[in-house]
Amino acid sequence: MQHVTRPGSGRAGSPGGGGGGMFTAGAESLLHQAREIQDEELQKFCSRVAKLLQKDDPGPDAADALQRLFLIVSATKYKRRLEKTCVDLLQTTLCSPKCPEQLQLLCAAILRERSPSDDLSLSCDHVQSSQQLSLVASVLLAQGDRKEEVRSVGQRAFRVLESRQPEGPSLRHLLPVVSKVTRLAPHSLHEDQTSLLSKRLVDWLRYASIQQGVPHASGGFFSTPRARQPGPVTEVDGAVATDFFTVLSTGQHFTEDQWLNVQAFSMLRAWLLASSPQGPSAPDSDDKSELEGSTLSVLSATSTASHLLPPQERLREKAFEYCQRLVEQSTRRALRKGDADLQKACLVEAVLVLDVLCRQDPSFLYRTLSCLKALHTRLCGDPARARALLPIAQFFLRHGEAAAVDSEAIFQHLFTRVPCELFHSPTLAFEFVRFCGDSLPLFGRNLDILKQSFPNLFKLLAWNSPPLTSEFVELLPWLVDPGTAVEMLHALLDLPCLTAALDLQLRLSPAASERPLWDISLRNPSCLEASRDPQFQALLQHLLRAKASGTVEKLVPLHQLLQPMASCARVVQCAEAVPTLLQAFFTAVTQFADGVLANQLALLLLERYDSLYQVPQYEARVHRVLSSQFLALCALHPSLVVELAKELLEFVGSVSSVHSRGAMLASVAWAIGEYLSVSWDRRCTVEQINRFFEALEALLFELTQSRPSAALPECPPQVIAVLVTTLTKLASRSQDLIPRVSLFLSKMRTLAQSPALSSMHREEGAAAVRTRATELLTLLKMPSVAQFVFTPSAELSEPRYHRDANTALPLALRTVSRLVEKEMGLLPG
Amino acid sequence: MVHAFLIHTLRAPQAQDTGLCRVLYSCVFGAENSLDDPRPRGAERDRLLRKEQILAVARQVDSMCRLQQQASGRTPMDLQPQSSDEPVPLHEAPLGAFRLAAGDPFQEPRTVVWLGVLSLGFALVLDAHENLLLAEGTLRLLARLLLDHLRLLTPSTNLLLRADRIEGILARFLPHGQLLFLNDQFVQGLEKEFSAAWPR
Numbered sequence A: 001m002q003h004v005t006r007p008g009s010g011r012a013g014s015p016g017g018g019g020g021g022m023f024t025a026g027a028e029s030l031l032h033q034a035r036e037i038q039d040e041e042l043q044k045f046c047s048r049v050a051k052l053l054q055k056d057d058p059g060p061d062a063a064d065a066l067q068r069l070f071l072i073v074s075a076t077k078y079k080r081r082l083e084k085t086c087v088d089l090l091q092t093t094l095c096s097p098k099c100p101e102q103l104q105l106l107c108a109a110i111l112r113e114r115s116p117s118d119d120l121s122l123s124c125d126h127v128q129s130s131q132q133l134s135l136v137a138s139v140l141l142a143q144g145d146r147k148e149e150v151r152s153v154g155q156r157a158f159r160v161l162e163s164r165q166p167e168g169p170s171l172r173h174l175l176p177v178v179s180k181v182t183r184l185a186p187h188s189l190h191e192d193q194t195s196l197l198s199k200r201l202v203d204w205l206r207y208a209s210i211q212q213g214v215p216h217a218s219g220g221f222f223s224t225p226r227a228r229q230p231g232p233v234t235e236v237d238g239a240v241a242t243d244f245f246t247v248l249s250t251g252q253h254f255t256e257d258q259w260l261n262v263q264a265f266s267m268l269r270a271w272l273l274a275s276s277p278q279g280p281s282a283p284d285s286d287d288k289s290e291l292e293g294s295t296l297s298v299l300s301a302t303s304t305a306s307h308l309l310p311p312q313e314r315l316r317e318k319a320f321e322y323c324q325r326l327v328e329q330s331t332r333r334a335l336r337k338g339d340a341d342l343q344k345a346c347l348v349e350a351v352l353v354l355d356v357l358c359r360q361d362p363s364f365l366y367r368t369l370s371c372l373k374a375l376h377t378r379l380c381g382d383p384a385r386a387r388a389l390l391p392i393a394q395f396f397l398r399h400g401e402a403a404a405v406d407s408e409a410i411f412q413h414l415f416t417r418v419p420c421e422l423f424h425s426p427t428l429a430f431e432f433v434r435f436c437g438d439s440l441p442l443f444g445r446n447l448d449i450l451k452q453s454f455p456n457l458f459k460l461l462a463w464n465s466p467p468l469t470s471e472f473v474e475l476l477p478w479l480v481d482p483g484t485a486v487e488m489l490h491a492l493l494d495l496p497c498l499t500a501a502l503d504l505q506l507r508l509s510p511a512a513s514e515r516p517l518w519d520i521s522l523r524n525p526s527c528l529e530a531s532r533d534p535q536f537q538a539l540l541q542h543l544l545r546a547k548a549s550g551t552v553e554k555l556v557p558l559h560q561l562l563q564p565m566a567s568c569a570r571v572v573q574c575a576e577a578v579p580t581l582l583q584a585f586f587t588a589v590t591q592f593a594d595g596v597l598a599n600q601l602a603l604l605l606l607e608r609y610d611s612l613y614q615v616p617q618y619e620a621r622v623h624r625v626l627s628s629q630f631l632a633l634c635a636l637h638p639s640l641v642v643e644l645a646k647e648l649l650e651f652v653g654s655v656s657s658v659h660s661r662g663a664m665l666a667s668v669a670w671a672i673g674e675y676l677s678v679s680w681d682r683r684c685t686v687e688q689i690n691r692f693f694e695a696l697e698a699l700l701f702e703l704t705q706s707r708p709s710a711a712l713p714e715c716p717p718q719v720i721a722v723l724v725t726t727l728t729k730l731a732s733r734s735q736d737l738i739p740r741v742s743l744f745l746s747k748m749r750t751l752a753q754s755p756a757l758s759s760m761h762r763e764e765g766a767a768a769v770r771t772r773a774t775e776l777l778t779l780l781k782m783p784s785v786a787q788f789v790f791t792p793s794a795e796l797s798e799p800r801y802h803r804d805a806n807t808a809l810p811l812a813l814r815t816v817s818r819l820v821e822k823e824m825g826l827l828p829g
Numbered sequence B: 001m002v003h004a005f006l007i008h009t010l011r012a013p014q015a016q017d018t019g020l021c022r023v024l025y026s027c028v029f030g031a032e033n034s035l036d037d038p039r040p041r042g043a044e045r046d047r048l049l050r051k052e053q054i055l056a057v058a059r060q061v062d063s064m065c066r067l068q069q070q071a072s073g074r075t076p077m078d079l080q081p082q083s084s085d086e087p088v089p090l091h092e093a094p095l096g097a098f099r100l101a102a103g104d105p106f107q108e109p110r111t112v113v114w115l116g117v118l119s120l121g122f123a124l125v126l127d128a129h130e131n132l133l134l135a136e137g138t139l140r141l142l143a144r145l146l147l148d149h150l151r152l153l154t155p156s157t158n159l160l161l162r163a164d165r166i167e168g169i170l171a172r173f174l175p176h177g178q179l180l181f182l183n184d185q186f187v188q189g190l191e192k193e194f195s196a197a198w199p200r
Helices: A025-037 A039-054 A060-074 A084-095 A102-113 A130-141 A149-162 A169-185 A191-206 A255-274 A284-299 A302-307 A312-331 A337-361 A363-381 A383-399 A408-422 A426-453 A456-465 A465-478 A486-491 A494-508 A534-543 A555-559 A569-589 A593-609 A618-636 A645-653 A662-675 A686-705 A717-733 A735-753 A765-779 A783-790 A806-825 B042-071 B131-149 B163-173 B184-199
Strands: B002-009 B023-028 B095-100 B112-117 B120-127
Touching: A025 A534, A025 B002, A039 A060, A039 A084, A060 A102, A060 B163, A084 A102, A084 A408, A102 A363, A102 B023, A102 B163, A130 A149, A130 A169, A149 A169, A149 A191, A169 A255, A191 A255, A191 B095, A255 A337, A312 A337, A312 A363, A337 A383, A337 B131, A337 B184, A363 A383, A363 A408, A363 A534, A383 A408, A383 A426, A383 A662, A408 A456, A426 A456, A426 A465, A426 A618, A426 A783, A426 B095, A426 B131, A456 A465, A456 A486, A456 B163, A465 A569, A465 A686, A465 B042, A465 B095, A486 A494, A486 A569, A486 B042, A486 B184, A494 A534, A494 A555, A494 A569, A534 A555, A534 B042, A569 A618, A593 A618, A618 A806, A645 A662, A645 A686, A662 A686, A686 A717, A686 A735, A717 A735, A717 A783, A717 B120, A735 A765, A735 B002, A765 A783, A765 A806, A765 B131, B002 B131, B023 B042, B023 B163, B042 B095, B042 B112, B042 B120, B095 B131, B112 B131, B120 B131, B131 B163, B131 B184, B163 B184
Parallel strands: none
Antiparallel strands: B002 B023, B002 B120, B095 B112, B112 B120
16 A cells, blocks of 8 residues: 555555546545545654655655655645754755756745745845746745735846846746746836847847757767757748747757757747736836837827837837748648648738737738738638638737728638538637637627527537537627527527427538547448438528528427437537526516517427427526516516417417427416516407417316326326416406306316326325415405406506505505415315 | 646546545646634644645546547547656647636636646646646656656556655746747757756
């Protein structure tokens, strides 16, 4: 068994190890020990570590002990108390110049893992070597800037940078520190420091050696340094480099300035943003820069460039050349896969940097435009590099107007082609949706293209629902408008069906060699062949459309065709996301829906209620949302009930499907009871009320009289209670109906007691129906009170009805409850 | 820049309850500023918060990875090479990205890129507008290096007691969380330098 503080253990095979599980039972036990180690044992272990570190030449034992100490400190989220001598020694070892890298890294890691901590005495003030500074900085920057550590690390890093020692410590280790400091505290650098680094960056970016480096003499038998002249650097395709060195230049060995070239380009974009006057300003010249900023922006936004310090301006110029060279270099056919991947990443970065340059200095705009237009044309035919299309589109969104170019074609291509070709790439899908979200303020008049493309965007969602659902919840309010709302609601309800269709499409596509991740556990689904049928082809094409079509197709045949795929994990995952998306959709749509749209959506809810793709659990979840949203729409536009009277009557009349329609039926019946009244809509007539009454009465009769059968699930008591209540409400508005409903209610009271019905519902359900019937019956005995209770006037929402105890409402409530209670008390048993 | 790098366990997709998702290694590159907390033991609470943040990321990666694997009908073992000499086909390993809104769990909005290799998850927590394509490449590179140099596929070796190698790899290929544009030759050069310091 391994032991966490015992040397030597943990190297041999662990007892639980083996197989493919790389995290073995042995490791699990080690982790547990590290967490549960007692204070006493830890202190003993600390003294051992201290002893080992004090040796002149701490060997492998010290390294082993430090690994264990790291594990003990990092394995728990609670503070570990380490002996002070031990902590001090960790810091001295870290700063000792002749200590081996392995030990230094471990000391730094342990101190970093303990951070933030109050007992740290580490400081970077006297560190000379850049490598050392890098290590110390990793600890100090982890402190959370409680004592301005970030600033002091930054200042020290610049001191080292300023001390020009041509053969001195390599700056390679320094630049990432500077980069991190700039990121954490952009205000901590002085103006002259900013200029200095910009100057050096120019040198490294543009004037790195174009000869290969000399291999480090390793002292081996065959190594004969200086025997061979190093050749020139080459391009990724093996050709001799024709221009200056970039990250896409290659060779056998690299010189120091070539390493710095890589570092410089890697931090370039962040540095340009941080060092620009629009960005963070130097803290020591606050007044000046503020003045400059304000007057300049009033005078002219474009003239800022001429007022810049030359180094920044120069850096922009060189950055521009660098990016142009990268764009040119990315046309070369890379010999190695790693370089081909790097080309793609470089293209993205180059476009992003160009965007920053044009934002900071519009005079770059014209040069950049021609470069990017050519690049765009080239990329359109190359799906492997589609990722760079996103920053290009962003560029044209930001600068298209200023440059007076018509960039519509670029967005059209992006939105129509990319999602349907590459929806199966999880990271592209993520980035695409992020692009849409981030660029919303920039779209302006191009927002229509985005809105019209929602069917294509939904493909990304349908295929990658787990990471993208929350993104779409934020995006939906921007996508939906009165013109697309109906089509979009259909599309949302059909989202799992779209997932299945996309899967089918991938399986049918000839370019399936790339192996996108469809479900391989489902081999050759039977629907594969059937889908070639022209009847289905048309429907599939509609479902897989790229843009909003303005039409709605009944997809029921497609639901049946794709049924074999409904149990695929991906389809099920998508189905799980739909209720959340529907909620987001309705939240957005109710912000602007007028009566006409509310009517359309309400009808759509009724129609789609029992026409959904049959995915396990899907119907039940969606039904809950649809029925509650139906009520919300009615609350928004009460006239809806009168205007859709015909359709609602039809819905109520279709008794056959009442069992699957329970929740919706309850919502519809409740809405009728609430809003079918002259007080909501003057067009409401007594005939209408009577017609609804009769339809609901017939339905309720059917429900309560039907024999329970094994084939039909029972009708929920909530539905019966709502129906009874609605009938009573209607009767209170058309008082001729009161005798009928009273008769019915008293029948209900006895019926609910009869074994026939109470076996149908659970006992408490039947009891609730009984109570409700009794209450309603009591209220109906006083028609004027009943009307007041069941059809309260809209004024009731005014505060005075609730504040003043002598006004009608509290008085009425008290009267009613007294009435009801009295009557209930008289009831037998 | 990268805010944090972590390695954690992935639970088996089929089994319902096979232990917890454990963070095996994590490195935060420069902490977010500590909140002004006048209460005593602020440092301790701060550290607790950071650890919880990392665990929150690990859990999300775990479930994202599981969902992606279920959706593609693959098991993590499909990746398992026949012998430990063969490289793991990392380009087929599940990979994805998701966003973390500001305040949940980090102060700033972040993007997470993750890679699932057998039972291990590797993840980079990025600044919101980082070059995602470069981050993906870097993550694959780091995973490949860690698998090779820590010999993670050999059951007897233990990642938990090899923090020095992980630190050594990160210090070279992701210094202070800086994503680097490294072409193939640069990668080889750095790898040689690393191998010289840590012979396999």
